[in-house]
Amino acid sequence: MLIRNDKVGDDPAIRRVVTDAFKMLAQSTGAEAAIVERLRDDDALVLSLVAEDEGEIIGFLAASKARAGKQDGWGLIGPLAVLPSRQRQGIGSALMAEALRQLRASSRGAALVGDPIYYSRFGFRAFSGLGVAGCPPEVVQALPFDSVEPHGELIHHPAFGLDQQE
Numbered sequence: 001m002l003i004r005n006d007k008v009g010d011d012p013a014i015r016r017v018v019t020d021a022f023k024m025l026a027q028s029t030g031a032e033a034a035i036v037e038r039l040r041d042d043d044a045l046v047l048s049l050v051a052e053d054e055g056e057i058i059g060f061l062a063a064s065k066a067r068a069g070k071q072d073g074w075g076l077i078g079p080l081a082v083l084p085s086r087q088r089q090g091i092g093s094a095l096m097a098e099a100l101r102q103l104r105a106s107s108r109g110a111a112l113v114g115d116p117i118y119y120s121r122f123g124f125r126a127f128s129g130l131g132v133a134g135c136p137p138e139v140v141q142a143l144p145f146d147s148v149e150p151h152g153e154l155i156h157h158p159a160f161g162l163d164q165q166e
């Protein structure tokens with residue numbers, strides 16, 4: 001299994017992986033693949049990593065720029081998706097490890113909205129005052145790469161459709 005940056009021609013397989021993975025998730029909006037495409041169209045993907053096995057794309061992770069309150073420089077991870085038939089084989093963890101390795105070079109930290117039970121294993125945690133309007137505070141998590149803690153609304157790229165106030 002190989003983790004690599006995406007390349008021209010990967011888009012249909014990425015769409016399939018994201019669509020199939022999120023289909024299983026009760027809280028899915030069904031818009032995750034379209035978010036990736038909008039981020040790509042807007043040239044807003046900081047990371048677009050695929051997991052490939054024997055020529056097949058089986059996992060995907062996107063990252064885009066985000067702001068926490070007035071702090072620029074956060075790398076927002078998501079969506080992260082692994083084909084249902086290939087879950088629980090360490091693929092999501094391998095994608096995350098590579099994403100954090102790459103983001104360290106370009107960001108003050110990583111942030112995401114997701115299940116704390118899953119993401120705490122990578123060092124993500126909630127911070128007092130960090131949030132996204134309408135989300136439970138515990139699902140909004142960050143992993144700072146230095147001593148500066150995130151504070152304020154985690155402002156996503158408009159592709160996420162959160163209608164956040166600037």
Ligand SMILES: CC(C)(COP(=O)(O)OP(=O)(O)OC[C@H]1O[C@@H](n2cnc3c(N)ncnc32)[C@H](O)[C@@H]1OP(=O)(O)O)[C@@H](O)C(=O)NCCC(=O)NCCS
Nearest residue numbers: 021022080081082087088089090091092093114115117118
């Ligand atoms: C979440 C996801 C990317 C994890 O990928 P993966 O390759 O299965 O993850 P790994 O094999 O690295 O890790 C598996 C571990 O994570 C746990 N896990 C997976 N999804 C989890 C979740 N939503 N909540 C809590 N734990 C989860 C598994 O129980 C497993 O733990 P165990 O091995 O101790 O039993 C994958 O399950 C997926 O695509 N899910 C649907 C889309 C999704 O939920 N994306 C994240 C949205 S925030």
